[in-house]
Structures are given as C-alpha cells and as structure tokens.
Amino acid sequence: MPELPEVETIARGLAKRVTGDVIEDVWLGEKPEPLKSPAKEIAAALEGKKIEAVRREGKHIVFELVDGRAPEAHAMGRAGIGAARAGTPAPTSKRPLRTGANTTKSSIERAQWVVHLGMTGRLQVCDPSDEVAKHTHAIVRLASGRELRFVDPRRFGRLSVVTSGDFDAGGVEPLDVDLERFVELFRGRKVFIKSALLNQKLLRGVGNIYADESLFRAGIRPRRRAASLTREELMKLHRAIKDVLREAIKAGGSSISDYVDANGEEGFFQLRHRVYGRESEPCPKCKTPIKRVVLGGRSSHYCPKCQR
DNA sequence: ACTATTTCCTGGATGC
DNA sequence: TGCATCCAGGAAATAG
16 A cells, blocks of 8 residues: 555656656546546646656655646756657756746646555556556556556545645645654644554655554554653654655565556565564564554554553 | 544455 | 455545
8 A cells, every 4th residue: 555655656756757748638437436626627637738747745646747838938958849758857847836927828737637546556657558457547648659547446546636726735744844843743632643643634644554663663552642642752753754754765665465666666665564564473672472453443553562 | 623433445365 | 166254444524
C-alpha cells in the first residue's frame, strides 16, 4: 500500500519519464469510476497539456500541467516543437506560482492532475502495444507515443483535477515540519497517537506501516493518547518519523501486496520493518514477541516491552 | 470541534 | 475441488 515513501518513489520515477511530454488524449473507464472530478472535466483539463512537473504531496501524486500548445514564457529550452521526445530531461522547474500572465484565453491554461493510489493503484508508463491490464481505469496517451495507465483493482484510488488555485492535500509534510509545529498538532487530542498519525489532516503521508515503525523507534505505544505524550516523547517521535521515512525513500519504499514503482521495480524497505507485519516475532531490540492490536480498524504492531 | 464507526472494493488466504 | 467467509486498509461519509 503506497504511503509517503512509495508515492515519493513513484512520483520521482514518473517525473524522470514523462516530464516535458504532452497529453494528447485521455480515455476513462465507464462504470463506477474512481473519479473525484467528473470524467469530462478530467479529460478536458488534461488534453493538450504539457506535463511540466510531477511531484508528491502527502500520498497524492500531482502532475503540474500547462498548455502544451503555447509554451510558457520561461526559457525551457526548445519546448515549442510538438512532442517532446521520450526522456527529454527538462530541468525540473520550480513550482509555478500561479501564472499571472496571459490569462485571456478561454481554455484552461494550467491545471493539476491529482492521483491518489489508494491501496492497490498503479501508474504505469506503457507502450500502446502492451496488453491492457485488468482493472485499467484510465489511459493517457502521450505525444511521445507512450501511454500512462492507471490500474487499480481495489478501486480505492482517486483521480481528480484542480483547475483553479493550487491543490492542497491538507495537513503538514512530515519531512518538513519543525518540532514546534509537530508538537502543536497533538495538543489536546484524545485519540490514540497511532490514529492521530494516520489522520491526513494533521500529518500527510504517514500510513499504517510507517506509523507503526515510527512509534516503535520512538518507544511509544500506539494506544497512548496523543495529548498524553511528553515533550521528550514528541521529540523522539518527530525524529523517528523523519528517519524512517527518509530511510524508506532511500530503499525505494516497501513492497507489500503489489506495490511497484513507476518502472515496475520493487522497493525493499519491508525487509527493514521492525514491527509491522511481524506479530509474535521477537522484537529486534529485546526479543519480546511483537504484539498486534486493532485500533480504529487498523492493525497496530508494537513491542510491549520497548514501547510504553 | 472532535472523535468513533461504517462504507467502499477485490484478490488472496483460510476453512469446511 | 469448490464455495463461502474473512481480511487488508485510506479516506470520505455518517453518527455520536
């Protein structure tokens, strides 16, 4: 299940492969679509756009799109001529701060395509001749001749577009948040700290795996009430979250279930999970068997001796 | 304003 | 072997 490190890995992989490419057209599956925005709106916002950047925000993948017919003012090399060839490593341009210029055209000039992979979603760069996988819900045809396909068996994934303003996933980025902001997030909260870590409106991007791993590293039980944590414990947790996420990103994420990155490569951070999915295995620190409890419908793994 | 619970969805694992 | 049942879980919706 893609959480922050997996989504980061995927977004980076996609950025390498499709930045500078132009979306020619979009096919969206019928039926109960996993779409947050209406299909027509998505297609209209995407078609004719150039992919200027791909980035991650929380667990969302955000494609920054600009009008592909009218190259923006920034000197972006030779962007004007039709289809960018595959692998044009356009310099990762800074986030566009709202294009103030030329806003007189009737069509949308700038948009963000936002993809949430849910549990089992995948975004694959394919050759048109590749067999279309079961549960393919969207196919984006690119000017380079390739296709970007959204496949999601369990349909928890979501596609949407933002055509005015900037997408905001809510919450703060765990990798950026400073200690004071972090401490403030949990003040007065009666929920289990584990549940608070999963709340995307507080901290965005942490999911079940990394919540458990962070709490283990910080020596805190998942069932502790968020507000009961001492400042010292919060410092440890703040540190632990950043460490575990960074290490996981370095390892290419955790391949559990069917996660693979944009190139179909598996991550291997799951090998370094210390508690997640290790019920009754010995704690790596003290050998006490790892326990599993269910909190808010989520399984939570911890060492009863190391975590208080 | 919060918190807790239910719902969505399918493939894989388990059990009889 | 085959069928039914359970389980995983992110986030939105609903209820308290």
